[in-house]
Amino acid sequence: MSRRRVLDPVEAGALLLMAAFLLLCLRVSPGRAAPAGAEVTEFPGFHGVLPSKHYAGYITVGHEQQNRHLYYYLATSERNPTLDPVVIWINGGPACSGFSAFHHSIGPFKIEYSQVHVKDDPRATKNPYSWTKMASLLLVDSPAGVGYSYAENDDDYITNDTSRVADLYDFLSKWFAEYTEFMSNPFYVAGCSYSGVIVPVLAQEILKRNEEPYRMKINFKGYSLCNPAVDVDIENNAHVPYAFRVGLISEELFQSLVTTCTGRYWNNSNPSCQENMEQFYMQIKGINMEHILCPPCRYKMGITKEFMEYDYGQMFKRISKSSSHGLECHDQEQALEKLFDTNLGRAKLHAKEPEVSGRWKRCPKHIQYTRDILTLTEYHLNVTSKGYRVFLYSGDHSLLVPFSATMEWLKKLNYKETEKWHPWFVENQIAGYSIRYGSNILFATIKGAGHVPSDYLPFEAFVAYQRWIDGAASL
Structure with missing residues (x-):
């Protein structure tokens, strides 16, 4: 009869360490801790194998009497999802679906534009400049009512x-509780345009909650914003000097504006200033606010206000295949609804049926949204003073939120310039200019791009973001 061998303490310890290591590997293996049924295996309009593991579903926020169900979509990193950062994208609007960015700039898919104006359903193809090449990308339809998200009241x-x-912090705390394998990954918050109002406030909320005892700690590392809303006065006052710098108004009118408005072009009650501002608006009438060189084609945003300080209507376009400089305009709203507002599309993406979540609208009209945070300086200072990483970048052809407005606002933070204004390069070509400030702040322009730089120059925007998030010494 064989006798059972008794392990000595060294062998027993080694086996325990091995078992712990295997459990750790299982824990951090992408998707192993995801909720049952969350994995997405097909994406509307896309034919082929998904480039990485994708997941989708709902996180409920609020309380029992006021439940709000926020839809999310996670595309894991194609590089190393175990170690790569997780980036949550907060869409602008201020109330538009995260699939806007997912399909037009930073996500793993892009619409084949030749399909937009034909009877066939639109098709999607892989985006070679997807952020999933460097990070896991988390999109959330926020606030409730946007995209697939909905409220019970x-x-x-x-x-x-x-x-x-x-709601976004509540969402994140519950999302990480369901996707615990990503809790140790570096975590970043990102957005463009109006999300400049949301991102730094959310960053501050994360840091504040991280300090509370018995609270789950989010491994927050920093945030990024492009052409961001940061201060109502600075952004609106920047339109006149920027328009003069790029040759949209005459020198005579500009000098008259300087004299009569005394530096305050927006919300100035001086009659002479107001008269000159009327001339200013006449001279820029028809200019595309999002890209001053592109045709003024916009599509229906569903904005509920008569006047918005920031998003006057997105313009989606592409670089023509026949010319490296030709730009074409497309109305994308219909294509997006064909992809996402169908029973088949909803089933693939684990979205609720229309009877529950409503019809899919990128920017639904029924949301009544009020901006109640008018300046973001204190929030940025609260986060950057602790040394967290920040990347601000601007398309230098946006009149909507000019790069010069962001630069003027940055000066108000009173951080020392550690690297002066200088060009940065992609493939031996100048791709823009950058400045580095103390407290880990990097600002860069993307030369020739508009309001959402990755919409216009996706390769250059991708390179800039990858260099920053990977911690390159400079752009």
Whole structure:
């Protein structure tokens, strides 16, 4: 009869360490801890194998009497999802679906534009400049009512910046509880345009909650913003000097504006200033605010206000294959609805049926959104003073939020310039200019790009972002 061998303490310890290591590997293996049924195996309009593991579903925020169900979509990194950062994209609008960015700039798919104006359903193809080449990308439809997200009470479709940030933090804390394998990954918050109002406030909320005892700690490392809303006065006052710098108004009118408005071009009650501002608006009438060189084609945003300080309507376009400089305009709203507002599309993406979540709209009209955070300086200072990484970048052809406005605002933070204004390069060509400030702040322009730089120059925007998030010494 064989006798059972008794392990000595060294062997037993080694086996315990091996078992612990295997459990750790299982824990950090992408997707192993994802909720049952969350994996996405097909994407609307795309034919082929997904480039990485994708997941989708809902996270409920609020409380029992006021439940709001926020839809999310996670595309894991194609490089190393175990170690690569997780980036949550906060869409602008201020109330537009995260699939806007997913399909037009940073996500793993892009629409084949030749399909937009034909009877066939639109098709999607792989995006060679997807952020999933360097990070896991998390999109969330926020606030409730946007995209596939929905609320159980109509009162929840009346919202503001403060409520939205509270919901987003609630979303993140519950999302990480379901996707624990990503808790140790570096975590970044990103957005463009109006999300400049949301991102730094959410960053501050994460840091504040991380300090609370018995609270789950989010491994926050920093945030990024492009052409961001940061201060109502600075952005609106920047339109006149920027328009003169790029040759949109005459020198005579500019000098008259300088004299009569005394530096305040927006919301100035001086009659002479107002008269000159009327001339200013006449001279820029028809200019595309999002890219001053592109045709003024916009598509229906569903904005609920008569006047918006920031998003006057997105313009999606492409670089023509026949010319490296030709730009074409396309109305994308119909294509997006064909992809996402169908029973088949909903089934593939684990979205609720229209009877529950409503019809899919990128920027639905029924949301009543109020901006209640007008300046973001204190939030940026609260985060950057602790040394967290920040990347601000601007398409230098945007009149909507000019790069010069962001630079003027940066000066108000009173951080020392550690690297002066200098060009940065992609494939031996100048791709823009950058400045580095103390407290880990990097600012860069993307030469020739508009309001959302990755829409216009996706390769250059991709290179800049990858260099920053990977911690390159400079762009």
